[in-house]
Amino acid sequence: MKLSKISVAIVVLLSTLQGISQEILTKKDALAITLENNFGIKIANNNLEVAKNNKSIYNTGFLPTVSASSGANYKNDNQTITRQDGTSTSIDGAVTKSYNASLNLNYTLFDGLGRKYNYQQLKETYNLSELQAKATIENTYLQLFSVYFQIARLSENAKNLEEALLISKTRLKRAKYQYEYGQSTKLELLNAEVDVNNDRITLINANQLLSNAKRALNVILGVEKEVKYSVETEVDFNKLMNFKDLQQKTISNNITLKQNEKNIAISEFNIKINKSNYLPSLGFSTSYGWNKSENPATSFLANATSNGLNAGLNLSWSLFDGGNTKTRVANAKIALESQQILLEQQKLNIENNLKNTWDNYQNQLFILKAQETNVLTTQNNFERTEERYKLGRVTSIEFRQAQINLINSKTVLNNSKFDAKLIELQLLQLSGDILNVDF
Structure with a gap:
């Protein structure tokens, strides 16, 4: 059994050496x-x-193309307003804030x-x-x-x-x-x-x-x-x-x-x-938007919020x-x-x-x-x-x-x-x- 293992090892070794030298x-x-x-x-x-x-x-x-947008604005200034009855109001450091966000979709129906x-x-x-x-x-x-x-x-x-x-x-x-x-x-x-x-x-x-x-x-x-x-x-x-x-x-x-x-x-x-x-070419566009504003005392509205859906078609022909x-x-x-x-x-x-x-x-x-x-x-x-x-x-x-x-x-x-x-x-x-x- 031992001799058999040695013989196998020798055969494997010779085969390896032959493979290396005669690739x-x-x-x-x-x-x-x-x-x-x-x-x-x-x-x-x-x-x-x-x-x-x-x-x-x-x-x-x-x-189609889909995009999202949002923004915020801050305004601080001095304001003076004069009404129709002749009275006036002045504010130093009037602050105006506005916020907006929208989701937009555009698609070309025919080009x-x-x-x-x-x-x-x-x-x-x-x-x-x-x-x-x-x-x-x-x-x-x-x-x-x-x-x-x-x-x-x-x-x-x-x-x-x-x-x-x-x-x-x-x-x-x-x-x-x-x-x-x-x-x-x-x-x-x-x-x-x-x-x-x-x-x-x-x-x-x-x-x-x-x-x-x-x-x-x-x-x-x-x-x-x-x-x-x-x-x-x-x-x-x-x-x-x-x-x-x-x-x-x-x-x-x-x-x-x-x-x-x-x-x-x-x-x-x-x-x-x-x-x-x-x-x-005919295109279709739609968007869903949200807007909010906070106004100073000089404004007619103290604040306003709006949201809603807009959609439209546009046709162009050169x-x-x-x-x-x-x-x-x-x-x-x-x-x-x-x-x-x-x-x-x-x-x-x-x-x-x-x-x-x-x-x-x-x-x-x-x-x-x-x-x-x-x-x-x-x-x-x-x-x-x-x-x-x-x-x-x-x-x-x-x-x-x-x-x-x-x-x-x-x-x-x-x-x-x-x-x-x-x-x-x-x-x-x-x-x-x-x-x-x-x-």
């Missing part, structure tokens, strides 16, 4: 962290909350339908803010995985360079033995040393680029994270993707087009809001405002026309962008398959050259060239793989489907 930031984890902490997404969500507050019934003018259209416009503005927040998230998705796959690309390239350095070190070790036993010249040894140093420098530069990319990813994630983690390098392509489906989805779901459609709706309501100024409303309506119509023109321009640009990106994607997939064949060929060539080099049938220069060809072909294949995936994500963003990707 893998998966694509799903990176996405979850970004959605939670990314600064741009946080700002977009705050803007959405502001738009939500603005579309509330409290911001539309549909509710030419302006607040109705304003309320509808605020709803469309909120919908636009939702689309803007979604656009921010889409752009962050693409930005996130552009950097994430850049890290994966650099990680794979670094592994290839590590293998190349290991091969070069083995070659250097062989060259030293051959030189010591007089089987090769000093030049062979020096060439091997130079190649090891060059491979080491190339690997150092690659690792520096990798660290820089991870720091760039931290900014997108919105966190401070050590750059010792690794990322997933596997890439799966959407083999069911076809151009007609993408084209239909783009027309229906492209976030830029949907935003412009909301701008058109907002512009249409803006015309109606301005036209409402042509109509009259028959002519100097042409201001006409000008605003005309400008609102022009703004609507501009939004409609912009929508047509965006449709054309996005359609063209979709076609170019699709063709680029197909070309990149073809290049990827061709590079897979090239890697097999260069790998086979390198292995044969390595065997002949060990037998002394090829020179170190020929062996080095075969090694370089293998490194280059692997690097090109690696770059092609991630380039194709990023182009695929661009297609999904154009079609409004990038948020539905399952990584």
Whole structure:
């Protein structure tokens, strides 16, 4: 029993140490962290909350206004009054006191339908803010995985360079033995040393680029994270993707087009809001008040108290405002026309962008398959050259060239793989489907 507990403890400890030394930031984890902490997404969500507050019934003018007021006055002065019969009275320090309190209610019964259209416009503005927040998230998705796959690309390239350095070190070790036993010249040894140093420098530069990319990813994630983690390098392509489906989805779901459609709706309501100024407005007001006064002897009344309800309607109609409303309506119509023109321009640009990106994607997939064949060929060539080099049938220069060809072909294949995936994500963003990707 004791041995079993010790074994479990050792397994847990080893697992913990392995987790610390080989932390893998998966694509799903990176996405979850970004959605939670990314600064741009946080700002977009705050803007959405502001738009939500603005579309509330409290911001539309549909509710009445209620106010309460109260006051007190004190007056102390010298007074002299003369009556009609010629008698007079004088008082020094005559005191007058008055008190008042009231509760007031005002409500606009009709304002030419302006607040109705304003309320509808605020709803469309909120919908636009939702689309803007979604656009921010889409752009962050693409930005996130552009950097994430850049890290994966650099990680794979670094592994290839590590293998190349290991091969070069083995070659250097062989060259030293051959030189010591007089089987090769000093030049062979020096060439091997130079190649090891060059491979080491190339690997150092690659690792520096990798660290820089991870720091760039931290900014997108919105966190401070050590750059010792690794990322997933596997890439799966959407083999069911076809151009007609993408084209239909783009027309229906492209976030830029949907935003412009909301701008058109907002512009249409803006015309109606301005036209409402042509109509009259009708308001209702009522108040309940209480008043009390205490007067000096010079006053006819010693004191007075009153309270009661007041109510009234008021109608106003601007028959002519100097042409201001006409000008605003005309400008609102022009703004609507501009939004409609912009929508047509965006449709054309996005359609063209979709076609170019699709063709680029197909070309990149073809290049990827061709590079897979090239890697097999260069790998086979390198292995044969390595065997002949060990037998002394090829020179170190020929062996080095075969090694370089293998490194280059692997690097090109690696770059092609991630380039194709990023182009695929661009297609999904154009079609409004990038948020539905399952990584």
